[in-house]
Amino acid sequence: MAKFIVLQDPITDKRERVKQGFNFPAFFFGPIYYLTKGRILLAILWLVITVIFPHVVILTWILSGASANKFRKMYLLRRGWMIVSEVDGGPTKRPHKVSRNYYNEYPGAGILNSQKIYNLDRMMERFVVLDVETTGLNPLSDRIIEISINKYENGELIDQFHSLVNPEMPIPRIATGINGISDAMVKKKPKIYEIIREIECFLKDEIVVGYNVEFDLKFISNAFARSSLSIEQLTYFDVLDLVKETIRYGMTKNYKLKTIKEYFNISTDSHRAVSDCVTTFEVMKRCIEIKQEELNKQEIIQQQRILNMNDFEKEFISALEKKLEEIGLRDKLTFNVMGDKVINFKIDQMQIGRVKLRGKFKMQIIDKNNVMWLDIDGVEEAIMNLKHWMKYCKYLLRD
Structure with missing residues (x-):
């Protein structure tokens, strides 16, 4: 029974078996085999040699029969295929060919x-x-x-x-x-x-x-x-x-x-x-x-602004933290003091509102459809309006 070498493409996992030893079809049709591979000049040369040296053609056939499988093996190995095993008998599987319309499909x-x-x-x-x-x-x-x-x-x-x-x-x-x-x-x-x-x-x-x-x-x-x-x-x-x-x-x-x-x-x-x-x-x-350097600078500025907070701002933040503690969101609160002294508050990086408790007091109220600013009289009114912020927090974090 004929022996075959199994080669595998490591990328596509496709396999092909190449027969070892003498190839009888190549022995009889070796020159035609190479002609079908597009080797036109070699085919013409073979025709010339056939007329001048008939005995050379016989030798060419023998060499073709002995080496056709080796050429196929060398071709696949050069394309990156690997020998994975040797098997007995069975038909040879040709490599996978893609559709002629590959680029249009x-x-x-x-x-x-x-x-x-x-x-x-x-x-x-x-x-x-x-x-x-x-x-x-x-x-x-x-x-x-x-x-x-x-x-x-x-x-x-x-x-x-x-x-x-x-x-x-x-x-x-x-x-x-x-x-x-x-x-x-x-x-x-x-x-x-x-x-x-x-x-x-x-x-x-x-x-x-x-x-x-x-x-x-x-x-x-x-x-x-x-x-x-x-x-x-x-x-x-x-x-x-x-x-x-x-x-x-x-x-x-x-x-x-x-x-x-x-x-x-x-x-x-x-x-x-x-x-x-x-x-x-x-x-x-x-x-x-560059971004880290800028963030470090902003962090220093932010720490200084927090240290300079007035009593109204500290009281408001304390009240907000208590409200968030009641609904389990205290640990998710972050805030920063902006350049115009407005304090911006976020839950899980989502804005829940802003407040200004210096000069003219203002407070931002957000719901799912609107964003509006209210003029307020003092920190007490701002704390009373925290119920709107809590409602919006629950909306943002709903399941």
Whole structure:
């Protein structure tokens, strides 16, 4: 019984069995076999040799029969497949082939749900930084030509995935002019569906960080959908939002990653996936440092304002804390004194009201439909109106 080597693609888990030893079909039809592989020049050369040296053709057939399976084995191993076992007998399973209309089909759903992180004031413990380079800006008609994913834990790079991608279409000159990726560079690189499983493994259950990352995620989602893959829930953070929060308008000519990189004197290349991932991480780290410095300054100012509170303000806060204690929300209360001496109160980061007990006394009342300011005569009236705040707290925290 014939012996077969079983090879497996570690990304897609597809398997193929390659026969060991002599291949009789290749012995008799070896030259035709290579002709079907598109080796036209070799086929012409074989025809010439057949006329001049007939005995060479016989030797070629023998070598073809002995080596055809070896060539198939070498081809798969060069594509990253691994030998997993040897088996006896049975038919040979050909590698999986995608539909000819792969880029026009969306049999899956891609990224089903996404949740954006809007506020970040310290480095996350674990996340991945994603960047893709594409043939254009349209996630439906354009394609990925390079992808990089850096995985970080406690601020340190722990894993990385990078690949140029064959888009199976000509790369427009304008795209090559931006990212420097040419048709020749991607000609022998894997197609997106050949590495999509590995991409899925890197992104699944991770917080995805990027610069204008929604652009990248649209391309990734479409690639998942075309391959009948989906991610149920994906959480992401856009470093561009952090940049706009920490670098005021006018401090740079624009908010492009290349411009921000120059602003921070970060020495990396631009418009290549690997370097853009590194740049995005460095920009995020420096913006968080700026934000932390600003928060520390604000904390010092806030402590000073609290120390300077008058008796009316202290009495009101004490009364509010007692009311919240009665409904089990005392520990969730936070407040800050604003520049105009108005005190802003929150429960679980949700505003419940404001009060001003200096100069002209005022109090803010909020319900589910309205926000209004009341002129009040004194702290006693403010304490009486706390019943409205309690009602709104219960509304906010309802099940």
